[in-house]
Amino acid sequence: MTEKLKNPEFKKVALLGLGLIGSSLAHAMRRKNLAGTITGHARTSATRKKALELGLVDQCFEDPGDAVRDADLVILCVPIGACRDLLSAIRDDLKKGAILTDVGSVKGAIVRDLEPLMPKGVHFIPAHPIAGTEHSGPESGFAELFDGRWCILTPLSGSDEKALEKLKNFWRACGSSVEIMTPEHHDLVLAITSHVPHLIAYNIVGTASDLERVTESEVVKFSAAGFRDFTRIAASDPVMWRDIFLNNKDAVLEMLGRFSEDISTLQKAIRWGDGDVLLDLFTRTREIRRGIIEAGQETELPDFGRAPATASEKSAEPAKKEK
């Protein structure tokens, strides 16, 4: 799968939204020549200008309808809460036979919001690539983002088989493996593997910054003790994440309920000095990481392979670097 395609499967692909995922898709398509032409749309002129400068897209439009005209594949790469209005804006411009897909982290709400608006003859196949970084914007994308990752498709009953096959091949050519699920199961799986972890990361960072007996500068200075790991995902795009929580309410609240029950058990074990309960859990969780490394979804290097801070780089006193 490393060579470029001689004849791209899609003559024209439209990327609506040019943030981390949109720009990474542009790079991944260029890498393998998956699209004859790539058109783009972004709300702000700054992003449109940047996307052209970076060569992400061949043409970039303020009006999303202009971007999707004649496109064989249209990919919505905007926060979930913006998808519905975006589809309303482009529905009359979509080509018959085109595939319309998205990259949102919630699938039930996307189906609920978009399906009623879909024009006849356009194939709607929701998708979710399980890949990302904490960075946002058109400069943050790179071709390898989807390599070795999974992309979950949640086709509706009666989805066109050929269109589904084409979209699967597209994601494989972008470097990913493809999994098929129902929207409901997807939302449950992502609630536990992504949404609740993000929520508790955002929460602990918030709790720490509100303390009075421990200052924020102490939290920052001594963050290498564990806290800093959480700040990565708590630095993810705020609007995107607001929309995820508002649109996957039921699954998130269910998983959060389980998380809270479990933390109460640990709380009680600490209060009563029951070391066995703690030791048992801590031994079990070590195994899970091993499984993730073996599945090729995590580095086995210590500390995520972070380069150690060098004494020369940081000089003798890290304190000097603080505000």
Next chain:
Amino acid sequence: MTEKLKNPEFKKVALLGLGLIGSSLAHAMRRKNLAGTITGHARTSATRKKALELGLVDQCFEDPGDAVRDADLVILCVPIGACRDLLSAIRDDLKKGAILTDVGSVKGAIVRDLEPLMPKGVHFIPAHPIAGTEHSGPESGFAELFDGRWCILTPLSGSDEKALEKLKNFWRACGSSVEIMTPEHHDLVLAITSHVPHLIAYNIVGTASDLERVTESEVVKFSAAGFRDFTRIAASDPVMWRDIFLNNKDAVLEMLGRFSEDISTLQKAIRWGDGDVLLDLFTRTREIRRGIIEAGQETELPDFGRAPATASEKSAEPAKKEK
């Protein structure tokens, strides 16, 4: 501070415990010639053998008393729960004028347990280097572990000034900056920057592995959506962490209480669809990471600088790598 010392400050340093911290200290001391001789002690013969093979120590003893005899600096590098018995075993062998220190993540309990046992004329100065990885054992250490990090010392009232100065210089020569705190304040700072983050990481990994509607293999496959970040610190040494929670009960329970209150607020915001509460928090937390990067305590590379999985490395189907 990059050149080696011609005359090491300490003629003989004893490392009691040769896990990640003990072995990293050995490498850091060798790097700068901080010790004339390094002696070691470990409970198991396998670790003692490995430590000699790796050249971590010049001599290694089953009996910790043999390791500390004539040592100018004795460093306890064992889980907190093992410190008291270890001190009982060596107290009659400690040299008058020696400095005894530790590396434990809790300081109040260490002072409470060790101070009554300290022989007269030995200088007890508790310490805690804010550095580590999720790996354990004598092979996991490396000289750069402490570079650019902080080491917190919690001297007791009436501590010998010269001994304190010597220990400060030792940690600086190991690459760290030194901060002085009371044991109580240390335990509060670490509860929020380290202990509660570890607890919630252990907890979410446990919650995820207990689910029935989502399988463990799904949790593993789709872990790159956020979950895998938590598995790193949830893979830390189980005994060490059990001891931390049992010995910093009050501060951990206080911080956990605040964390739980805050999560209830988010839960309510999700239930009632209050996007502003979410957006406000998620915007605030992004700033904190920026501060940590500026303070030199975190990499600014996306995704911790994890190398992207390459399609060739992982082949087309990550699924094949699973058990």
